[in-house]
Amino acid sequence: MRIAWITDPHLNHVSPDRWDQWCDRIASMQPDALLITGDISEGDDVELQLRRTAERFAVPLYFVLGNHDFYQSSIAQTRQNVIAASRDHNALNYLTDRGPVALADGVYLVGEDGWGDATVGNYDESFIRLNDFKLIDDFREISDDRWKAKLQQLGADSAARLQVKLNAVPRNATQILVATHVPPFRESCWYEGKTTDDHWAPFFVCGEVGRTLMEFCQRRVDCQTTVICGHTHHDGIATLRENLIVHTGSAVYGAPDVEAVIEVTANELHIAGHRR
Ligand SMILES: [Fe+2]
Ligand SMILES: [Fe+2]
Structure with missing residues (x-):
């Protein structure tokens, strides 16, 4: 099985010609599935972008949402729209809303949106404040002294859901x-x-998801965990433990690409051609 991994395509920034080129590039890789790790578009058209991408390819489209996917809307409303779209479109699979997917014998896929959750680094002394605070209703509607707690809650919620999914992965x-x-x-x-x-x-690390992954990998030393993510738009590979590797993908606004092809066979997973 060949999975085309895409991250941060930000399709609302993409011209129709560029979208066609992107689709041609994906098609040339002959994937059996697409997997998008968030920042697909913005809240007012993420559902449309997902539908039209799914309709262009006759293969399953697995995805999680990124912070930009909630812009101009709320987190709950966007998730609700995307869950509804996934229910009426067979190819769409919102991983945050579902349990483990068997890709091959012994190989499972799980997913979770995650959030920069203010648990790593120094939020109180940071000069950074993302557009998220202005463009997502959940932040817009509360005072700035409650933003940190909201970020922490979003990270904790993601970690709690991920924990349930990891525990549901079969023992084999x-x-x-x-x-x-x-x-x-x-x-x-x-x-x-x-x-x-x-x-x-x-804003760029989901510490609670990290702690959940680390704890799981310490417990399940028989199992290799490969994490793919985006958000920073810069790529790299980090080996946290022998059985825990994280691939972070790159992105350029207006020029969506395919980050890598993930090749899956029984008990094997290989990320071909990732840059570092
Ligand atoms: Fe992004
Ligand atoms: Fe992002």
Whole structure:
């Protein structure tokens, strides 16, 4: 099985010609499935972009949502729209809303949106405040002194759902592919070849998801966990443990691409052609 991994396509920034070129490039790789790790578009058209991408390819489209996917809307409303679209479109699979997917014997896929959850780095002294606070209703509607707690709650919610999914992976699993938007560790959060500093880390790392993954991998040493994510738009590979590797993908606004092809066979998973 060949999975085309795409991250941060930001399709609302993409011209019709560029969209066609992107689809041709995906098609040339002859994937059996597409997997998008968030920032697909924005809240007012993410559902449309998912539908038209699914309709262009006669293969399953697995995805999680990124922070931009909630812009101009609320988190709950966007998720509800996307869950409804996934129910009436067979090819669409919102991983945040479902349990493990068997890709091959012993190989399972799970996914969770994740959020920069203000648990890594120094939120209180950071000079960074993302557009999320202005463009997502959940932040717009509360005062700025409650933003940090909201970020932490979103990270904790993602981690709790991920925990349930990881525990639901059958015992015969030897490989787990975890798709998420936000890098779960500071070591996997790249910017121009360097990992993030204390100013950016609160927004660019989902620490709670990282802790859940680390705890799982310490317990399940028989199982190899490969995490794929995006969000920082800069790529890198981080080995956290022998059985826990994180691939972070790159992106350029207006020029969507395919980050890598993931090849899956019984008890094997290989990410071909990832840049580093
Ligand atoms: Fe992005
Ligand atoms: Fe993002």
